[in-house]
Amino acid sequence: MMSKIKIPSKKRRFSFVAFSILLALALLAGSWGHIFYAERANFFTLFNEQNAEYAKKFFSGLFGLQEEKPAFTDKEAWINAGKLTYETLQMSVMAIGFATIAALLTVIPAARNIADGTLTVSKRWYRWILFGFFRVIYIFSRAIPELVWAMVIVFILKPGILPGAVALALHNFGILGKLCAEVIEDTDARPIRNLASSGASNAQILFYGIIPTVMPKFLTYILYRGEVIMRTSIVVGFVGAGGLGQQFKLSLSYFHYTEITLLLICYIILVFAADFISEGFRKAAK
Amino acid sequence: MxxxxxxxxxxxxxxxxxxxxxxxxxxxxxxxxxxxxxxxxxxxTTVQILEGLIKPDLSPDILELAVESSWVTVVYAVTGMTVALIIAFVLGVLGSGVLVSSRPVRIVTAGFSRAVLAIIRAIHELVWALLFVAVIGLSPYAAIFALGIPYGGILGRIFADMLNDVPGEPIQALRAAGASRLHCLMYGYLPLIRSNMISYTMYRFECSIRSSAIMSFVGLGGLGYQIQLSLADLHYDEVWTFLFFLIAIVVLIDAWSNSLRKRLVL
CATH class of the missing domain: 1.20.5 (Single alpha-helices involved in coiled-coils or other helix-helix interfaces)
Known part of the structure; x- marks a missing residue:
């Protein structure tokens, strides 16, 4: 009699990672399918003579080949662009300031370990409500891109630096708030609990326990967002919120291509300078 | 000290x-x-906008339009990320200099690739979009490349940094066993940084959804385009409907990437 050996079949669990891979593949196939079949966009028709003509015109315009006096050799234009760059810089600094203030004011109740009381060894019923409230606000403000905020805000505030700064701040407030709340959640709870159990008041816990431990990380995140804001400050200008972006859009509409080159140069200098400075600051903050 | x-x-x-x-x-x-x-x-106006927030327009027409434009937004984000990943992978590997053995060649290729990465990521995707629309017109490829190029720059820099931060011992072991540079990349570097790469890519994917929504401001369809139209018509209630769809997509992708990250990292 043959004894049957049972070979245990390998159980293949449909894991989350497998699901993610499948979902990613499906998204890829669906998206490229949409591009190829629904939009009927053929990649190779891009390289036709008409587009080559446009490209030639555009680039020779950018380099000022046809113009007698391209903007980037003009002193006036440089001064003007410099002013706009200065404005853009001010707008970004203001934006990061607003975002930081708003985030710092709301971040403490928005941390999970404050809400459930593990950090301060005290429980209050209203803390969960505050936690949920601020977290929803964070999600809301960071899910809406700064450009959309800017479009809405120019309906309320007059065009200028302020609406741009407010729009940038609104978007980055949510991001900074989320990042900083996670920093608080990741802090070592023991020193702070120690403070609490030796009878420190809430304000004392905040000033002697939480702020000194989280401040370096906060500074790093603030500087990092500052870099990003510098880069996006040009974009909010497109809808009339001042700075380099506004002039960029205007020059593009008037077909003043050499001005675009000049503005792009200023923009890239601004971004690189901001990256450089914030890198230095971050090293200092460590 | x-x-x-x-x-x-x-x-x-x-x-x-x-x-x-x-x-x-x-x-x-x-x-x-x-x-x-x-x-x-x-x-x-503020009061009107806030009224729209409380009472978004939920009529079937608008909802259908919102679903359709959400799909277009996702399509541009996914296709843009494909391009970004290709750029990031190629320039990131070159920029980290792990494939080249001779020192002077490495300095030149790595320096060059990193400079290219720095320049393409310094320019915002919307500026790229305006430039591409000026050159190739309102083709979907304008949006795809406008999204893919700066994101490729960001991802590529991160990939290059990750490759450079890989601990040396496993690679030395591979080298000692006679693996070529390419083998080292395939069996040493990439498996070590895979989970970090995926988690950062997922985070960028979430950002690319937002970017692809605003990409439509240059006229390329999607949620941003509808928001712009509704704002121009002063229909704030419709604006909020589209915004809620955008928030929903971002939150969904955020949740997906969070739970994926939890399983990958550590």
Whole structure:
């Protein structure tokens, strides 16, 4: 009699990672399918003579080949662009300031370990409500891109630096708030609990326990967002919120291509300078 | 030594904070603060916008339009990310210099690739979009490349940094066993950084959804385009419907990437 050996079949669990891979593949196939079949966009028709003509015109315009006096050799234009760059810089600094203030004011109740009381060894019923409230606000403000905020805000505030700064701040407030709340959640709870159990008041816990431990990380995140804001400050200008972006859009509409080159140069200098400075600051903050 | 110097470090951080505060106060002087900052009908508009927030337009037409444009937004984000990943992978590997053995060649190729990455990521995707639309017109490829190029720059830099931060011992073991540079990349570097790469890519994917939504401001379809149209018609309730769809997509992808990250990292 043959004894049957049972070979245990390998159980293949449909894991989350497998699901993610499948979902990613499906998204890829669906998206490229949409591009190829629904939009009927053929990649190779891009390289036709008409587009080559446009490209030639555009680039020779950018380099000022046809113009007698391209903007980037003009002193006036440089001064003007410099002013706009200065404005853009001010707008970004203001934006990061607003975002930081708003985030710092709301971040403490928005941390999970404050809400459930593990950090301060005290429980209050209203803390969960505050936690949920601020977290929803964070999600809301960071899910809406700064450009959309800017479009809405120019309906309320007059065009200028302020609406741009407010729009940038609104978007980055949510991001900074989320990042900083996670920093608080990741802090070592023991020193702070120690403070609490030796009878420190809430304000004392905040000033002697939480702020000194989280401040370096906060500074790093603030500087990092500052870099990003510098880069996006040009974009909010497109809808009339001042700075380099506004002039960029205007020059593009008037077909003043050499001005675009000049503005792009200023923009890239601004971004690189901001990256450089914030890198230095971050090293200092460590 | 470090303990002796710790007051100095503290001092450094304090002065840094003061510098940042001073910069912020300086920036406040650029605006003349008065009631003139508000439009004449500014408050009334604010009230209308907030009313739209409470009562978004949920009629079937608008919902159908919102679903359709959400799909277009996702399509541009996914296709843009494909391009970004290709750029990032190629330039990231070159920029990290792990494939080249001779030192001078490595410095040249790595330096060059990193410079290219720095320049393409310095320009915002919307600026790329405007430039591409000026050159190739309103083709979907304008959006795909406009999204893919700066994201490729960001991802590529991160990939290159990750490759450079790989601990040396496993790679040396592979080298000692006779693996070529390419083998080292395939069996040493990439498996080590895979989970980090995926988690960062997922985070960028979430960002690319937002970017692809605003990509439509140059006229390329999607959620941003509808928001722009509704704003131009002063239909704030429709604006909020589209915004809620955008928020929903972002939150969904955020949740997906969070739970994927939890399973991958560690």
């Amino acid at each position: 470090k303990q002796l110097l710790s007051p100095l470090y503290l001092h450094k951080r304090l002065s840094l904070t003061l510098v940042l505060l001073a910069a912020f106060i300086w920036s406040l002087f650029s605006v003349t603060w008065s009631r003139d900052l508000l439009h004449a009908g500014g408050w009334a």
